[in-house]
Amino acid sequence: MGLSGVFAFSIKCCENAKKIDMGSKVMKQKHLANWQAFLKLCTQMKSKNDFSLLLDLFLTQAEQEDVALRYNIVEELLRGKRTQREIAREFGVSIAKITRGSNALRTASGKIKKAISKYN
Numbered sequence: 001m002g003l004s005g006v007f008a009f010s011i012k013c014c015e016n017a018k019k020i021d022m023g024s025k026v027m028k029q030k031h032l033a034n035w036q037a038f039l040k041l042c043t044q045m046k047s048k049n050d051f052s053l054l055l056d057l058f059l060t061q062a063e064q065e066d067v068a069l070r071y072n073i074v075e076e077l078l079r080g081k082r083t084q085r086e087i088a089r090e091f092g093v094s095i096a097k098i099t100r101g102s103n104a105l106r107t108a109s110g111k112i113k114k115a116i117s118k119y120n
Helices: 003-043 048-058 061-079 084-091 095-107 110-118
Strands: none
Touching: 003 048, 061 084, 061 095, 061 110, 084 095
């Protein structure tokens, strides 16, 4: 393949990459819209039991356990009484999992942190 062939091939690859990128942007927007719809549905639940039944519908037992573990990790991080290593050891998880929770807390609003701390 000559230089012009390589150039044409490169342009075609770039065009295809743009199409794929645009497709992923569309999918991300669709996922975001679906997430917003799910959150709206959650806010319409009138009781703890209804909310629990809704989450049972959407989350497997393992996913519910993962959410509960993440909640426990965030609670411990907010308490600030133990190191990340101690928290990781207590829950039997990697330090990376604790760090992800810590990083997420950095962007959480004071209102959210206060709401979580309220249940400690």
